Amino acid sequence: MCVSQERGVAAVGAGSELRRGRTNVRASVRRAPGPCAHWGDGDADFIREILDLVGDKWSVLIIGTLSDGPVRYSELAHAIPGISQRMLTLTLKQLQRSGLVDRTAYAEVPPRVEYSLTSLGTSLLSTVLELAAWSAERHTEIRRHQQRYDAGTA
Template sequence: MAEIRTARTNVRANVRRVPGPCSHWDDLDADFIREVLDLVGDKWSVLIIGTLADGPTRYSELADAIPGISQRMLTLTLKQLRRTGLVDRTAYAEVPPRVEYSLTELGGSLLSTVLALAAWSADHHGEIRRHQAAFDAEG
């Protein structure tokens, strides 16, 4: 019984003994990688980064360009992307006030990966839906 508890509490150490991508990173790196993947793998982050590919964009234009995103989610996701250094926010001293969001150099370096993931999703949409329908029919 003690062996089972030890194995369960030392999961990352056990994973590193098995070949694969997780075996290359220590605990701090693995935690950080998961944190970044949670952010950039989020559907709203992917869509915002992809939308900003064409250059600086106003908040309202982002909201219009991303179907289904609420103002709250847009605001929260932009805040997280800014915190991570992927997106810049520029406020202009105009009447009415104007705020634009743009990709940073770091965000731009992620763009090709995000666009490739979106393209892969579009290319395999039909196939994935067929697999989902078949799986659900087995029920």
């Protein structure tokens, strides 16, 4: 009985040490040189949240589609191949929540809803379009690297 208790204590002690080691990881990373070294925990978390939103494939396509002006929901759905109604709705809500997209509902029969970029969304547009252009320009090179990697790991 004493042996199992000792093992339990040892295991708990080892787990505590492991957890203590993990809690200092961010502090160690922040001390390392690099572009993120000067941001605090709150900023780093927010940056990840926004990059998750604007780096999402559907967000990029929606922002790019809205670049020419207001677009109706059905036109957005048609213009973005492969997006489900659910994903379109969820992504539009997140973009609207973050102030990147405006939703305008018109009291007509049938009802009409249009989405457009806000000034904040427009300020992000050039970055999104550059990322899309970079992807298109390097498509062949990236595919070649992927195929070479896949062949080497098979």
